[in-house]
Amino acid sequence: MAWRYAMMLDPAASDVSPSSFADTFHAVDPTAPSLAVGELSAQRGDGVFESIGVIDGHPQQLEPHLERLAHSAAICDLPEPHLGQWREAVAAASAHCGPGESVIKLILSRGVEQGPSPTAWVTVASAADNSRARAEGVRVVTLDRGIDSGAAARAPWLLLGAKTLSYAVNMAAIREAKRRGADDAVFVTSDGIVLEAPTASVILRIGGTYVTPAPTGAILHGTTQLSAFDWLTAHGHDVEYRDVPVSALRTADAAWLVSSVRLAAPIASVDGAAIAVDAEVTRSLNAYLLTPHD
Amino acid sequence: MAWRYAMMLDPAASDVSPSSFADTFHAVDPTAPSLAVGELSAQRGDGVFESIGVIDGHPQQLEPHLERLAHSAAICDLPEPHLGQWREAVAAASAHCGPGESVIKLILSRGVEQGPSPTAWVTVASAADNSRARAEGVRVVTLDRGIDSGAAARAPWLLLGAKTLSYAVNMAAIREAKRRGADDAVFVTSDGIVLEAPTASVILRIGGTYVTPAPTGAILHGTTQLSAFDWLTAHGHDVEYRDVPVSALRTADAAWLVSSVRLAAPIASVDGAAIAVDAEVTRSLNAYLLTPHD
Structure with missing residues (x-):
């Protein structure tokens, strides 16, 4: 497994419909600091995730993964994720997968302690040899x-x-x-x-x-x-x-x-x-x- | 609750005994990024922690907290924490507590995915009014x-x-x-x-x-x-x-x-x-x- 890409998302409200979410993403170095120490993901495992298999740049079973992300968020009383935003984030991340098998992870955290909103990010890595x-x-x-x-x-x-x-x-x-x-x-x-x-x-x-x-x-x-x-x-x-x-x-x-x-x-x-x-x-x-x- | 201080620790092996661990700590901005997106604390809640009450700069029940940190780490197959290092980190953090009630958190994570070693940090915040x-x-x-x-x-x-x-x-x-x-x-x-x-x-x-x-x-x-x-x-x-x-x-x-x-x-x-x-x-x-x- 090797990192290929990572991006932070600024989670959108579930009821907005902009023409593009591109300005809500920004690429980050997956090996450099991106999360604050008060992150509730890191302090309490408080958030939800998905791991999507990617074949030659194509994310497999994207819709079931997105639906499950929303289902997990609902069970955890997290704000409803905007699936259009996540879909667009996965498409942007897929461009960094290259040929062969990769894995895209979607992570939605409750945010920083006492913070105003959830934190979200996406990582891309090559898959291990299975x-x-x-x-x-x-x-x-x-x-x-x-x-x-x-x-x-x-x-x-x-x-x-x-x-x-x-x-x-x-x-x-x-x-x-x-x-x-x-x-x-x-x-x-x-x-x-x-x-x-x-x-x-x-x-x-x-x-x-x-x-x-x-x-x-x-x-x-x-x-x-x-x-x-x-x-x-x-x-x-x-x-x-x-x-x-x-x-x-x-x-x-x-x-x-x-x-x-x-x-x-x-x-x-x-x-x-x-x-x-x-x-x-x-x-x-x-x-x-x-x-x-x- | 308001952040007062945070520091990252470079976890020491349990069998070293330097005269000081000061060069294994560094202060970080608690509201700025300090953790990578591949942190297993954030991805999997994979690590252990302690929350220590602090009264007028004095950490209460420090030794039971340190012992429990080590006990939790053992249950989770994490490397044995060097309690001398953590004790010194708490002392350094206590200096940032000020009068009244504060809380010092100790966090020991398994580290970044595929990474070489655990990640560790300490935060200081004023306590909520209870x-x-x-x-x-x-x-x-x-x-x-x-x-x-x-x-x-x-x-x-x-x-x-x-x-x-x-x-x-x-x-x-x-x-x-x-x-x-x-x-x-x-x-x-x-x-x-x-x-x-x-x-x-x-x-x-x-x-x-x-x-x-x-x-x-x-x-x-x-x-x-x-x-x-x-x-x-x-x-x-x-x-x-x-x-x-x-x-x-x-x-x-x-x-x-x-x-x-x-x-x-x-x-x-x-x-x-x-x-x-x-x-x-x-x-x-x-x-x-x-x-x-x-």
Whole structure:
């Protein structure tokens, strides 16, 4: 990963409609200081974000990403982002991506402590080389997320359906997975229901049907999972959102972690027990995910 | 609250012992950019912090704060902070506090993405006027933290005992409390055990004994709670750490939220039902907490 570009945004009110937002952006050096020490993003992880995969300068699944940014902002009581402004910012950032795989991050923070308004920025970086995870798969461990499967509905202040900047637990889960000799984690509820990976969605194939945990508030609705379901449906496969017990992950015909940058990584083992990797479907799916599309 | 000072630290290895760390600090404008957009504090809430109350330039409970910073860092697999360096940084920052009440924040971030080392900074601000909360008390609502009382022991990757920068849920809980017409929240487990407030510890008086939930991993060990227990013990009161069911909060003889800056705020009501405020103990305790001490 290497930085390619960064820009600060002056967040627009959601009800304005200028002919261009260009004068609300300014480029910054991604390695130089741009944020004040009182930033609530930095002090409290108080904000929301998106990571968009970019193929040859084309941002994938832009609209689902923008919609999810707005959804996360609403859950967090942040001012409604002006999606026209963000769309234009992504277009400007995309021009700095170059060929191959890149990642554009959108960050919307509550702003500086006692400050008048949110802070927002966009970064562009080249993507890490994920070819090995796509080809060989990832070993995962299941980790208890602490919550039961009713928590999201009962306690919306847990912000479980928002992609917030408070990702310390997600990062800790990946470190725990590595300590256990695995590559990644899959969060499960305390009552044994599969949720999501710290930075990816889970898709399983069970009896010929492709299944993903229903995004009913406890997890994010994965943008790459949406792309994968589009492709699977177009190829005649059955897809379904439903609750998945952890036992079903261990006995799945095949399973994947899917995310915007790593794309589809087949799960090679769960808690040390191998599961089958479907190399053919994985290759075809990733070929689709690596083709520019909306 | 108004900014008074800020400084960046170049974190020292824990095993060095120079005669002074002065050349590892530099003052920055708290309102000007000091952090890069790739800061993992800002992107992922990935780091730890402390907020130290300062009275007339004297940082209260400095050593418990430094010890907790180190404890939080260990839970988060951050490099061990050099407490001698942080102690010296706090001393330098204290010189900018002036008379009255101030707050010094210590922040240790994992650093910039793909960066070589942690980022660290210290801010100094005047404290908000908390006299009303201390005198009149705070109305609290109990909010489900989603986890059961066994989660911390079972799932250390939830980082429940660390004071991390991932505080979006804490901030959301305070917003939810305000939506319900209250001032603050008290987190409880899904099985009905009192935890802590989003930014404070809970102390109750039950049958003449001052009780606080045992900091066994699910909550922070409050530095102001430690001070309060010192004072209570010195005045002949019994103090105890133990599990507190939420029913005991509702029927307590008296209860307080205690924290480094607001100090002791008596709880005036729980979920809309008034509880007794002990104005005399509150006044005496706050007089102690407002006296410079170590």
